Amino acid sequence: MESDIVINVSGLTKKFGNFTAVDRISFDVRKGEVFGFLGANGAGKTTAMQMLCGISKPTSGKGTVAGYDILKENEKIKRSIGYMSQRFSLYEDLKVWENIRLFGGIYGLTDKEIKEKTDELLHRLRFESERNTLVKSLPLGWKQKLAFSVAVFHTPQIVFLDEPTGGVDPAMRRQFWEMIYEASDRGITVFVTTHYMDEAEYCHRVSIMVDGRIETLDSPGNLKEIHQAESMDEVFRKLARKATRMDNG
């Protein structure tokens, strides 16, 4: 259904000088879908995601995100999405409740909404006792859960997650993925990059980028069938082997 499409891009390209970081990518993502965006280091995932979020202007190509034109309406896109990355998310020197208030305000909620939703969120996370804790003293897994909760606090149409679960154990990652499914059930589309192939199995659909291009895109089940592989890890290794671009940064 046309109206269910929340991301639609066609021929999206980003060049840095003569170097083509993202090369004519085209795809659709549906409302409530958990969409995995995979690729080896340097494949172009972050660059592509920045274009989708309205942070970086495409060199060519077109598309819409949350119903807005990525070339002309990037400010409106920024207001319709949530964003969480491993590197930039919460303020370490602020308390838990102060972080929630800050991001609620940035995303345009009123003080009353922020207060009500903060109580509800802390209750749901069973985190009331940590209301006044400084974020820097929380374990990494809890920081990630809180960062995700903050990124969907304003009920955005789409939340972009850039390697959200780096560095935590599988049990903690599973808890994180329960939150992802809850958001998806509420109709929030989840666009997620990850290096963990068990997480790729949890996505409704997965795309794999190689050297700036989308090499394959389908459900994990179909990808395994098409590429004659036992696991997503094997699918990924078969495709990533084709990469000529090396970037170990």
Ligand SMILES: Nc1ncnc2c1ncn2[C@@H]1O[C@H](COP(=O)(O)OP(=O)(O)OP(=O)(O)O)[C@@H](O)[C@H]1O
């Ligand atoms: N501002 C820039 N100027 C020049 N080259 C860039 C710039 N940003 C990214 N690149 C290059 O574009 C390519 C794609 O980078 P990008 O960060 O999008 O990859 P990635 O798939 O997100 O990798 P990783 O998994 O390591 O984050 C890399 O070769 C990178 O060096």
